[in-house]
Amino acid sequence: MKSFILVFKRSVRPLASRRIYWLTMVVMPLFCMIFLTDLLREGLPIKAPAAVVDYDRSELSRRMIQSLNGAQMSRITAVYDNIGDARRAMQRGEIYGFYLIPENFQSDLLSVRTPTVSYYTNMAYYVPASLLYKNFTASALYAKADVLSGLLTDVGVDTEEIVPLLQPINIEVRGLSNPWLDYAVYLCNSFVPAIMQLMIFLTTAFAVCQEMKRATSPLWLRLAKGSVIRALSAKLLPQTIGWQIMMLFMLWWFYGKNGFVMNGSWGWMILSEMMFVLACQGFALFVVGVLPNLRLALSVGALVGVLSFSIGAFSFPYESMYGSIGVFSWLVPVRYNFLIYIDQALNGIDVYYSRIFYVAYIVFMLLPLLVIKRLKRELLNPVYVP
Amino acid sequence: MGVMIFVVLLPLAYPVVYSLIYNPEVVKDVKVVAIDDDRSSLSRELIRNIDASPEVDIIGYAPNMDEGKNMMNMHRCYGLLYVPEGFQSSQQRGEQAYAILYSDMSLLLRYRAMLVAATNVAQQMSAEITSMRLAADGSETIILGDIQDVFEIKSVAMGDTTEGFDSFVMPGVLILIFQQCIILVIGMRGGAKNEMSLYKTHDKKRGGKHVTDKLIGQIACYATLFVPIMIYLTYYVPLMFSFPMIGDEFEILLFLVPMMLASIFMGLILQRFVSEREAVFMIWVVTSIVFLFLSGLTWPRYAMSDLWLALGSFVPATWGIEGFVLMNSCGADLSQVGKPYFMLWLLSLLYACGAIAVMRLRRN
Structure with a gap:
């Protein structure tokens, strides 16, 4: 426990003092949230x-x-x-x-x-x-x-x-839950979590790989008494707390402040966002484990993060994509975030129907376990390739 | 190696992957479940016609609304076609027969597909019934037969004439990828310079007497790198995916020259503020999303508030996308995109001054 606190404290300092963390964890997410909701405020581009x-x-x-x-x-x-x-x-x-x-x-x-x-x-x-x-x-x-x-x-x-x-025959089309075709509701609910996913991928990979780049990872592991799980969880916990606060703010901003459609329970939405943060961190750690190099891990994180905006099927439906491409939509955490939002916030149906999506989050959280041995080896012998 | 990734992988592979995701272009066969409370020949005909439309696929029947809703909750369908009791009899009485198509609103393209199917089927069946009724009812035949087609209505799609999603979004995205690629490559090089003091002294020793000399050298270097990429992105990628390309290719390249210059200068300014290569990368990736929205590709610029309109005006891709889409998809010539063209040169000038100022600062 003592070693956990030591590592925890060690990783809090850069979060507060380094500009890059403030930018990726607070400034950019906040700006994107406010930017998108304000831009689409009118709901439809009338006139x-x-x-x-x-x-x-x-x-x-x-x-x-x-x-x-x-x-x-x-x-x-x-x-x-x-x-x-x-x-x-x-x-x-x-x-x-x-x-x-x-x-x-x-x-x-x-x-x-x-x-x-x-x-x-x-x-x-x-x-x-x-x-x-x-x-x-x-x-x-x-x-x-x-x-x-x-x-x-x-x-x-x-x-x-x-x-x-x-007109003897009339077929009336009724949009459920968002009959106004409000673009703010439609786009913010998918794009903002996708932005958060991207930022979590990058920040997590950056924090871990920088230890390797600067060759400080052996010291870090020694502080954690040689346990990779302890080292990683203590190091990333301060970030996790930061992301959770951001996600709570996002929920309040959307459904509280801006009055986006919220037909379900806040509880399940909060749980979804909490698990989403951990799922994204798990995904990022998995990438780091496979590619333990700062630049490569960041590149892959960015590539997956940016492609998620389209492969996540927020605008073009999954079932209309080519099967061999659409299948990749299930490999990114934000897809499950979007599906839970549709069920729990937009349509407000029973959580029973979304259970699988919550399970998917857990799978992402457990992903790093697959590469834990390799990660430990790399952390002990950091090689920086410029 | 880092730079190579962005020069090769980002502009070459990324647009292809992106285009492939949206390549089916149109949304077809949205799954809908029918609930037929009328069970008449007319209700069956309606459901059959909806099923036959390219946009909607009736995957089955549900005995009642609750069962239908359950199918929807299980994510088996995205719409419910409800035909209430008395559908046929009200039509026979000479009243309007109506049915309801409930649509899931999670994706607007699905809603749009269902709306198109419902509108087309209702109009087509209405026309048939009216003409049948006319044949049966002698008194109104002559007059109605003449006025049924008082005038015809014809809709023509311009620009993206196939109305496909890929052909709409990708031409704009390609330009954004081009800008982001330029800025990233140059910005990352700056990070490398600042990180390794070796580079710095080397640069200082070799740097020309005048900042402008050095600037011209750098532009020449980057231009040889980026012009082939520009041609690939604006000519070969649209060719591969048969996006609309009715513009004059030479004029398009001419239009994009100031867009490239402005992006190069932006990258050079950014270099100054980069202490670590990875840092610029982390921030810059997410700006792509912001720039995409600022460009007006999805949310048109006429509907933006003055603040976002002004902010977007400082991004080369905003004008680049506007001009490129108008030229490439709508066939505008260079004189018709005079405003974006002028704005791109203005931005080039602005950022060139910025780059010179920044380079002077560094030398001192």
Whole structure:
């Protein structure tokens, strides 16, 4: 116990005094949390700049432009005379889409010559373009219904019969738990833990491998009376405490301060984050054990950490990936953090359904045991390769 | 060796791995369970049509909502298609028949797929029913038959015309990888210099009389290293994965020159503040995520607050991504991306002054 305290004390000092630890453990995580939640504060990027190409310039086309302008998701910034101007504005990045009303639209409509209304969205900007697409579709259908109901009323169809006549089948899509498609809820809950995972990987590998680089690891092991487990746990415990505080802050920041969807129990979420920290540290120690070299361990940690943002399947679903690639998503701790968040915070279902994910954390925690012998050998005979 | 990893592995292998993850491009066959309380021919037709859509796969039936929810909780499906009792009879009465598709919201791409399937199927079935009803009901036939298509609606996707996720995100990410690779390589070299005093004296002895001479030498050195990488990232990687590439390749390279210069100067400034190679690495890795969001690729810049807008303006990749995406995916020419191009030269100038100032400081 005495030796444990000695090692513990020895590792607290650099945490407080070295700038790098302050940066990786406090400044960067806090900045990323606040940055992401503040950036996505609005939930959806409303008022996407868009344009109208009005070849018709009739009373009807003006009314359609007005209804487009009133929509929440788009903002008509220009009305062009021809499609070339609109395309060039899109290429300059001034607008994300445009709506085209053809020549003689109103007169063709009245003389039943079936004109075509078209809209163009710049899918190279996926999010605003998707919103514009939704908006344009709704406006076009609305305009169509408007024209049709006018015609139908003229021939004596009752108003309440119009909707079933035009749209006899309706499938309503209801989003569970986040019906507002709030991007802050959607992105922060996956990206911030992934950032934490990356920082934990790097900081853990750095702390351990630096002992080897500076050849202080034999002294460290001697302080711990030759026990690698004691040496590692005492050394990393101060960091563990630091990460736990950060994770608790994150939970409060998300579900307390910013009011993100929290349909489940705080207890299971807190447990998940506590175990997540240990799982990430376990993963990092495993990497260090396999590659006991500061630069290599950091490189692998960074590579896995950054790839986790995509392989973690936070945006592109796991089952849509190639099987041989998707399988790697199960090899990173943050994947389980994301799945537990979906079950416990977003959907608030019974913890029974998430049990496997908690077990996965434990597997990550035990990973370093596989390389413990090799780690001890390396710590006793540190070789620094510049 | 450290530098070699970042020159070879990071820009060569990383974009390929990244692109492979998203390469299936579109989300197909999202698993949905059906709950049919109507058990009519119309409800069966609806479920069949949803199943036939490319976006959704009906994996089975559940006897009631509770069972359906249980399937969802077990992560077997991501949506529940609920057809309430009276679905067919209300349609026959001339009322609107409605069904509900409950969607899990953990991933927006899944939700989007379900939304598209539901909208398409509802419209297609509606059109069929309306035309059938017209055939049966003589009185309204003529008028309705004429006005059913008062006007047609056509949607055209520009830029990423296949609407694939890989083709949307990767062109921007490639530019970010390019910037981060330049800054890391140069920053790490600085760390090596500061760590080994041997290097330092060596540098001082050999360094030219003028800081600018030395700067020009360094730019020439780094440019020969990074220009091939630039061509690989902006031409060969998009070619490999058939991303949109409708821009003029030569103009794109011309556009990226100031982006490369600005990144080199940023790296040189960073060198000054690096005491340990590993330290710069640890901090710099996470900035990639911040820069990705600042660039406006996922969250558009028009929706950002002034603070983040201003901060993003100082990152070369922000303008690099904007210009590259517009040129490469939307076919803009150099004159149309004048603003980002100007901003990149401005940043180059700004960071060049910074680099000179920093190098002067070091000499003294």
